[in-house]
Amino acid sequence: MTGMIDRTELWIVILALGLGSFGLRFVFLGLVGDKAMPDWVLRHLRYTAVSVLPALVAPLVVWPGATEGEIDPPRLIAALVAVAVGLGTGRTLAAILCGFAALYGMFWLIG
Template sequence: MIDHHALWLVIAALGLGSFGLRFVFLGLIGDRQLPEWALRHLRYTAVAVLPALVAPLVVWPAASGGEPDPARIGAAVAALLVGLATRNVFAGIICGFGALYGLLWLIG
């Protein structure tokens, strides 16, 4: 395992890094207007975060021992198609949940 001192050092370093990233945006430039190019790039943050969180759970799911699972891939494809068709994130997420549970029930 890891030494307790090293563990607390890593936790403290990650906490300081996280605080530093937030302080740059909120403390240093929080009361100023951001340039248009920065605002344009920040619009894509939410679009990039959700797939980054979901992709490892689809490609290497812990529930199947890290092997790709047809039910999870099918649910991801269904959620993607519904999201693209409706342009609604919540519709895609709900369809993905339904497809996952339906495919797990069908496949077993």
């Protein structure tokens, strides 16, 4: 059987990923968790949530699986609406809801 991974290799990969994941969490929670962080670190951490949402959504807008990678006008318009509302109001939930409404509104209009 080609394409199958050896059982030993699989368990080595699983254990290595588990140890790596534990190590990353332990560094932040176990070693740094009870210490005060510098102001510059806290300032940068405030932007984590703001950067994660666009990183998750951008591939779905630019290369949507539902259209086999073709740029889809409803998704693009919904993304632009969400960005405009987000910039205008500064509220993440408002941007998400308006983008959602724009996406399904465009699907309703276009069909």
